Amino acid sequence: MQYVDNVVFVAVLALAIFWFSKQVGRIRKNINLGRDIDRTDRKSERWSTMLRVAFGQSKMQARPIPGILHFIVYAGFILINIEVLEILIDGIFGTHRVFAPVLGESFYGVVIGFFEVLAVLVLLACVIFLWRRNVSKVKRFQSAEMKGWAFRDGNNILVIEIVLMTALLTMNAAEANFEGHGQAPFLVSAYLAPLFSGLDQSTLHFVERFAWWFHILGILAFLNYLPVSKHFHIILAFPNTWFSNLDAKGRFSNMASVTKEVKMMMDPNADPFAAPAEGDEAAEPGRFGAKDVTDLNWVNLMNAYSCTECGRCTSECPANITGKKLSPRKVMMDTRDRLEEVGANVAKNGEFKEDGKSLLDDYITREELWACTSCNACTQACPVNIDPLSIIVQMRNYLVMEESAAPQELNLMMTNVENNGAPWQFAQADRLNWKDEA
Amino acid sequence: MSEALKVPTMAEMMASGQKPEVLFWVGCAGSFDDRAKKITRAFVKLLNKANVPFAVLGTEESCTGDPAKRAGNEFLFQMQALMNIEVLNAYEVQKIVTTCPHCFNTLKNEYPELGGKYEVMHHTQFLKKLLDEGKLKVEGGVYKGKRITFHDPCYLGRANDEYEAPREVLAQLEADISEMKSCKQRGLCCGAGGAQMFKEAEKGNKEVNIERTEQALEVQPDIVATGCPFCNTMMTDGVKVKEQSTKVKVYDVAELLAKAQA
Numbered sequence: 001m002q003y004v005d006n007v008v009f010v011a012v013l014a015l016a017i018f019w020f021s022k023q024v025g026r027i028r029k030n031i032n033l034g035r036d037i038d039r040t041d042r043k044s045e046r047w048s049t050m051l052r053v054a055f056g057q058s059k060m061q062a063r064p065i066p067g068i069l070h071f072i073v074y075a076g077f078i079l080i081n082i083e084v085l086e087i088l089i090d091g092i093f094g095t096h097r098v099f100a101p102v103l104g105e106s107f108y109g110v111v112i113g114f115f116e117v118l119a120v121l122v123l124l125a126c127v128i129f130l131w132r133r134n135v136s137k138v139k140r141f142q143s144a145e146m147k148g149w150a151f152r153d154g155n156n157i158l159v160i161e162i163v164l165m166t167a168l169l170t171m172n173a174a175e176a177n178f179e180g181h182g183q184a185p186f187l188v189s190a191y192l193a194p195l196f197s198g199l200d201q202s203t204l205h206f207v208e209r210f211a212w213w214f215h216i217l218g219i220l221a222f223l224n225y226l227p228v229s230k231h232f233h234i235i236l237a238f239p240n241t242w243f244s245n246l247d248a249k250g251r252f253s254n255m256a257s258v259t260k261e262v263k264m265m266m267d268p269n270a271d272p273f274a275a276p277a278e279g280d281e282a283a284e285p286g287r288f289g290a291k292d293v294t295d296l297n298w299v300n301l302m303n304a305y306s307c308t309e310c311g312r313c314t315s316e317c318p319a320n321i322t323g324k325k326l327s328p329r330k331v332m333m334d335t336r337d338r339l340e341e342v343g344a345n346v347a348k349n350g351e352f353k354e355d356g357k358s359l360l361d362d363y364i365t366r367e368e369l370w371a372c373t374s375c376n377a378c379t380q381a382c383p384v385n386i387d388p389l390s391i392i393v394q395m396r397n398y399l400v401m402e403e404s405a406a407p408q409e410l411n412l413m414m415t416n417v418e419n420n421g422a423p424w425q426f427a428q429a430d431r432l433n434w435k436d437e438a
Numbered sequence: 439m440s441e442a443l444k445v446p447t448m449a450e451m452m453a454s455g456q457k458p459e460v461l462f463w464v465g466c467a468g469s470f471d472d473r474a475k476k477i478t479r480a481f482v483k484l485l486n487k488a489n490v491p492f493a494v495l496g497t498e499e500s501c502t503g504d505p506a507k508r509a510g511n512e513f514l515f516q517m518q519a520l521m522n523i524e525v526l527n528a529y530e531v532q533k534i535v536t537t538c539p540h541c542f543n544t545l546k547n548e549y550p551e552l553g554g555k556y557e558v559m560h561h562t563q564f565l566k567k568l569l570d571e572g573k574l575k576v577e578g579g580v581y582k583g584k585r586i587t588f589h590d591p592c593y594l595g596r597a598n599d600e601y602e603a604p605r606e607v608l609a610q611l612e613a614d615i616s617e618m619k620s621c622k623q624r625g626l627c628c629g630a631g632g633a634q635m636f637k638e639a640e641k642g643n644k645e646v647n648i649e650r651t652e653q654a655l656e657v658q659p660d661i662v663a664t665g666c667p668f669c670n671t672m673m674t675d676g677v678k679v680k681e682q683s684t685k686v687k688v689y690d691v692a693e694l695l696a697k698a699q700a
């Protein structure tokens with residue numbers, strides 16, 4: 001009988017890990033539905049970007065209050081994981097506080113005391129975050145796209161973290177009352193211990209065990225909540241920043257397939273019927289620009305799964321600030337939601353079965369796309385280097401190059417560029433007239 | 439500014455066997471827009487004053503293709519780009535300066551891959567260099583006691599990480615330089631980028647340029663300085679709508695410097 005606990009623990013742990021990897025596999029497959037793009041150059045710059053932006057959270061500090069609070073939760077999460085590692089080892093081998101003899105009782109006490117302080121700080125930060133979302137109603141959490149699941153998801157995460165931290169502290173506080181407990185009480189739970197001092201020993205042991213199991217099962221459940229939540233950013237933030245766009249933000253990539261055609265048009269000696277060179281088909285896109293998620297590249301799609309729905313992009317977007325429908329956060333959320341739909345479709349049918357829908361129109365409207373000024377405020381603001389503008393531009397490419405569906409005034413502008421080399425109706429011969437005008 | 443400007447074209451230079459140090463890319467706004475033409479002339483005045491051997495393409499210049507590309511028309515963009523590159527390469531141009539951040543961005547970032555590799559500078563960077571080298575000086579103390587605020591053009595700032603050059607030029611004007619609450623990396627767009635200049639805005643509750651003008655007016659400036667002909671138009675309109683035109687003037691960095699010449 002004495003191994004029942006360990007066996008149950010190992011079984012639950014295995015199940016949790018299995019289920020989590022299955023979900024990660026699904027997301028991975030979905031991301032791979034995107035077009036290819038090479039983002040493996042300049043490796044050292046990539047590592048340093050990741051260290052700075054994801055690990056060091058440099059862009060979070062543009063707004064100091066949430067920046068610091070978030071850093072506390074993040075640092076707490078990483079460091080408390082050391083204690084979780086101990087809990088996992090204890091659970092598997094049926095030991096109790098296996099690190100204590102390794103570190104020496106008194107140093108161990110200091111370490112756990114430090115974790116307890118972190119736990120309290122995390123708890124407080126989460127309470128403040130809940131306050132900001134639900135009571136003081138910080139504006140960027142109130143937009144249209146934050147209704148429903150997105151709103152509940154944000155709260156769920158914070159409540160789960162508060163509950164987990166409480167369980168951790170309860171466990172330690174109950175244990176401090178154990179008879180013959182050699183360990184000096186830990187820094188924070190020492191103050192909580194009196195809450196449990198009236199209980200008899202067997203109840204105390206039950207409370208401690210209950211809190212222990214509750215905490216670790218909670219963590220495993222939380223692990224499996226990540227892939228359906230914006231909280232998945234705690235994992236994807238790292239690869240997402242590694243694969244960031246390292247070029248100047250103003251540089252829009254040139255479509256190689258277009259270059260070939262334009263060169264052919266301009267070259268009087270080109271043979272339009274010449275057979276394409278070997279391997280050229282692979283470079284040929286199915287269509288110009290993006291109508292649906294599978295027309296986007298896989299970095300765009302990874303961006304969508306990395307989005308924390310924090311709304312920093314939207315709150316800096318000039319179009320959104322002035323009441324237009326465009327919201328770069330919504331662009332990312334729509335891309336993810338549509339990708340989930342397409343991914344499920346592919347998983348069910350073996351390949352994509354036409355469902356009469358697309359990212360364009362069914363998720364993102366033309367009105368939103370045309371409101372963008374391409375100002376890059378969103379990419380600058382994003383704490384995990386997401387690029388909503390890239391998706392917007394590719395969708396404009398589709399609208400103009402496949403559907404000729406630009407707004408009328410833009411068609412006029414483009415006709416002018418084509419006919420007289422300027423966006424207005426002025427003759428190229430008059431280009432130097434300014435020279436002699438006073 | 440009615441004195442005659444010296445504006446040689448590449449074709450004239452070539453005919454007389456000369457090669458200018460730098461090509462001044464005027465851009466469509468700088469060539470045709472009445473307000474922007476004044477910026478062009480101010481910049482040329484400074485080039486003349488500093489004796490910079492430059493030339494323009496004149497009637498051989500054509501739209502870089504930027505508005506077409508931002509609107510989504512990659513075909514038209516590349517047609518323009520390849521045509522311009524052919525002209526530029528025929529003149530063996532190596533260095534370009536431009537008063538338009540959109541031209542600057544496109545020439546600098548999007549032309550190289552298509553065969554147009556040049557050293558490209560924004561005019562504020564170029565002016566800073568002329569000041570640093572002592573080829574230009576600030577004289578007259580025209581701006582003493584005046585408050586100037588600088589509006590960052592998106593395509594110079596965020597798009598190309600240049601925030602300091604225009605500020606360093608302004609810093610030499612002996613004026614009081616005040617920053618708006620959102621500036622540099624967090625500067626708000628004027629509303630003209632991404633081909634918005636050429637169309638009506640989508641439905642909303644405000645125009646972007648009004649929002650940005652309000653931010654500028656908060657610092658109670660005498661002058662709003664810009665570094666982009668489109669920003670200039672947007673901010674000038676904004677100041678007009680807010681009925682502040684008599685008190686607040688909108689000028690390009692080049693115009694401000696040109697006025698501070700003896």
Ligand code: SF4
Pocket residue numbers: 313316317318319320326327328371372373374375376377378379388389392
């Ligand atoms: S680039 Fe477009 S979507 Fe992004 S902030 Fe600017 S206007 Fe908004």
Ligand code: SF4
Pocket residue numbers: 306307308309310311312313314328329332381382383384385386388
């Ligand atoms: S795209 Fe970036 S800034 Fe915008 S909501 Fe997502 S994580 Fe936040």
